[in-house]
Amino acid sequence: MTSGGRAAYRTAAHPASLGIMNFGPNWFATVMGTGVLATAALSLPQHLPGVHRAATVVWTVAVALLAVLTVGFARHLRRHRRTYLDDPAAAHFWGAPPMAVMTIGAGALMAGVPGAVPVAAACWLIGAAGGLVTAVLIPYRTMTRGWGGPGEAPGGRLMPVVPPMVAAAQGALLAAHLPDGEPRAQLLIACAAMFGASLAAAAVVIGQVWARLAAHGPGTAAGVPTLWIVLGPLGQSMTAAHLLAAAAPAHLAEVANAAAVLYAVPVLGCALLWLSLAAALTLRAARDGLPFTPGWWAFTFPVGTLVTGVAGLSGRTGSAPLAALALALFALLLCGWVVAAGGTLRWLRTTSAAAV
Template sequence: MGTGIVAVAAAGLPVDVPGLRPAARLVWLLAAVLLVALCVASAKEWRRARAHVADPVMVQFYGAPPMALMTVGGGTLLLGSDWIPLPLAVAVDVVLWSVGTAMGLATAVLVPYLMITRHRLGPDAVFGGWLMPVVPPMVSAANGALLAPHVSFGSELLLVSYALFGASLLAAFLVVAHLWGRLLTRPPMPAGTTPTLWIVLGPLGQSITAAHLLAEAARDALPAAPVFALLFGVPVWGFAMFWLALAAALTLRALRQGMPFGLPWWSFTFPVGTLVTGTTGLATSTGSQLLVAAAIALFGLLTVLWLTVATRTLRSVLRLQHGHRDQPVAVDHLATERHQ
């Protein structure tokens, strides 16, 4: 999903940059290929699922697969339709949205259920990854709004999308409040966990994006929807800028302390990508050149972060293939760190 969001963000950027859309199509294609490869690899490792479910850190990342499915699905509609017939792109998106939404709702309910009934969590246990299981319904809401104009059940889809929007938004706010309390009252988070603070930008940016897309799709049925999207989106965008500055400062601190590389570094990509799409939506609605400039700047940040993390990931994979295991490429080390 960290790769797919780069393509989606580029497709909607509120400026016409020569060559950007062809490049975005290639990134979407890369994301689609990676999604298939990861699905195959995950199927071979299904036996590890029980161990992951029992681990209060690893289980949080089960929120990633549904978001990956829907991000690639949305990219298929926005970019893949340049290469394939629109009805086929819609059909692919419907399938990926449906599967992703079902999986996302399952993680949104089952992961908190496991945390309540099975996991024994201390006051320092909370980290940004707790947002992963509750964000997928917000991704469903945004992508449902994109899909609604292309399907016969668009009205029902918009109603479901608004409900998903509310479910994810309120759950995310509860987690963010808990995370904020942990940051202020407990010792600093371990360096390896610090990248997950960027995940907070995910529900913020995605909710702004969803509010904008839902307003556009429901403009005829709900004339007040665009007003709600602005009244909601601008204050949340302000808080997102605050959190971006805070997360960046804490990340620089962790880097100076030797923050290890690992898959949690991908937390730098998708959340910032949703902030790009949300800022783009606000810029489109308001015509504000300040927001246009902010969208461009955030997309530049996203590009740098994606290139950095993708390069480090590829380098680590190659090292593992040559028998060097001093560079972790999984989240297992994060789980170990949390238990220490």
């Protein structure tokens, strides 16, 4: 590509064209990405020294981010409510706040912080309810408002339908901390139902993303990082299958374990294929100019779900190569978090300097 072409590419990819540089719901991906860094570290098959303490600190940072963003976004939303409902690029990211809340709940349980179970239960109720709303409302608006065109952030279309899968995983993790009885059984049934709902919807959207890429290419550079979001439902479904099997009643444990392995292995293959494509497309976009957007946080949470999914599969099969893969994916997650956090800090400094 010529220098003029690169300039045109960067201009076409200006973040304003996506409507996502404002203080929208997409910024809750910072909580998701930071929180999953903690849960992924705690999921690793390898017992590394100091991991629990470091993960707890990271989880605390995620909690602080959630508090700050919730207050700031609530104030901002009063003036710009319609913007984030009527702009398709922004509206699809309404799935981020519920997932951010549930990521905090999962981290509380895994880190074993004081009051973890009631905190996780509250996070699950809020996140699952919000996630079910986005999973219905945003696709409905997509179908009735003509939002089905090529678009600028194709992977973002998955954001509204992934929260029920996150709810399935966090709910199963919560169920494992509850005593046997009717509430636990009903929670697991609800989680399994949300697993199916999200899996079906995500499969449809992933097919649309692939078709869109084949027909129209990756689009502008700013939207390319959102392609990593496809890894989210894949990795999260592996994680949910593992956690549902772990929390299954004793008389179903053997069947649930086999089902979790039989599901996770082929999905892992699909995830690694998409990871290779997303990485190649991202490197291609980076050569021509990759402007910062909150979409850079897609380098974190989706990869984190792969870490937890592969770690669970490794534990069930006793596979040393899978354990090594989980560690390698965690290293990729850590790099992605550094890139996204560094880009965010640089953008904040630039924005603050320009405002002075």
